[in-house]
Amino acid sequence: MLKITDLVKRYGSGDPVLKNLDLTIEGESVVSIIGSSGAGKSTLLRCINRLVEPSSGSIELNGTELTKLRGRNLRAARRKIGMVFQGFNLVDRLTVMENVQSGRLGYISTWAAIMRRYPKQDIRRAYELMERVGIAHYANTRADQLSGGERQRVGVVRALMQDPEILLADEPTASLDPKTSEQIMGLLRDLAGELKLPVLINIHNVTEAKEYTDRIVGMRYGRIIFDDKPAQLDQEAMDRIYSGSPHADRSEDLRQAS
Numbered sequence: 001m002l003k004i005t006d007l008v009k010r011y012g013s014g015d016p017v018l019k020n021l022d023l024t025i026e027g028e029s030v031v032s033i034i035g036s037s038g039a040g041k042s043t044l045l046r047c048i049n050r051l052v053e054p055s056s057g058s059i060e061l062n063g064t065e066l067t068k069l070r071g072r073n074l075r076a077a078r079r080k081i082g083m084v085f086q087g088f089n090l091v092d093r094l095t096v097m098e099n100v101q102s103g104r105l106g107y108i109s110t111w112a113a114i115m116r117r118y119p120k121q122d123i124r125r126a127y128e129l130m131e132r133v134g135i136a137h138y139a140n141t142r143a144d145q146l147s148g149g150e151r152q153r154v155g156v157v158r159a160l161m162q163d164p165e166i167l168l169a170d171e172p173t174a175s176l177d178p179k180t181s182e183q184i185m186g187l188l189r190d191l192a193g194e195l196k197l198p199v200l201i202n203i204h205n206v207t208e209a210k211e212y213t214d215r216i217v218g219m220r221y222g223r224i225i226f227d228d229k230p231a232q233l234d235q236e237a238m239d240r241i242y243s244g245s246p247h248a249d250r251s252e253d254l255r256q257a258s
């Protein structure tokens with residue numbers, strides 16, 4: 001379970017871009033985060049894996065408080081958080097198998113990684129996952145020979161090789177054509193069910209969020225202003241999520257404070 005409580009993030013001395021967020025995600029649910037550009041969606045995801053330092057508040061993953069971790073403990077906790085990126089973040093000149101095995105870095109010795117001496121069970125697991133997502137025949141192909149959809153499948157398998165307790169996806173389909181994009185969303189949804197894994201997806205495509213996720217969280221200027229089943233996301237909710245300006249929200253904050 002991911003439990004975020006009273007999370008605040010402020011970059012420098014500016015206004016907070018995350019304002020006292022509370023969010024709990026249980027079990028194998030697939031949750032999308034939607035909202036205008038600048039609402040704070042990426043910042044929220046990056047606070048969870050600590051690519052961004054939260055200013056205050058708590059983020060617990062299955063009982064481990066992530067915000068307090070340092071050094072080795074932080075690295076160990078990060079391995080439990082799989083991340084899928086918009087730009088795939090593959091090493092182009094490495095093969096699919098090598099990219100996939102980089103999800104095991106931290107689990108195996110640096111020497112074994114450099115020598116590409118992957119443990120047998122890691123190779124077996126990689127093939128299982130690659131078969132599952134349809135890229136096993138590319139195991140020895142360089143990553144830059146693959147299409148966008150295939151590259152994103154490699155990104156998904158690499159994240160799953162970490163044996164994660166949660167999967168975070170930051171606009172995973174934004175670089176893909178509509179059909180491929182739907183395939184990747186379907187895959188994330190199916191894998192969440194098969195692996196009993198919660199998945200949190202930052203996404204701009206509301207139609208895909210409605211079709212492929214169980215729950216939609218709508219953010220506006222650092223706050224969660226909608227959190228419900230896709231069927232509840234009507235026009236009125238969409239207007240609330242996508243209207244307004246940071247200036248209007250700031251005036252509202254000042255009114256509440258006075």
Ligand SMILES: Nc1ncnc2c1ncn2[C@@H]1O[C@H](COP(=O)(O)OP(=O)(O)OP(=O)(O)O)[C@@H](O)[C@H]1O
Binds near residue numbers: 037038039042044
């Ligand atoms: N490293 C940073 N330093 C300063 N401000 C930042 C930084 N990263 C993000 N911001 C600001 O934080 C706010 C939230 O940005 P964030 O990228 O989280 O929004 P978003 O909802 O993911 O937007 P988009 O959909 O465009 O990716 C924005 O006002 C942005 O300018």
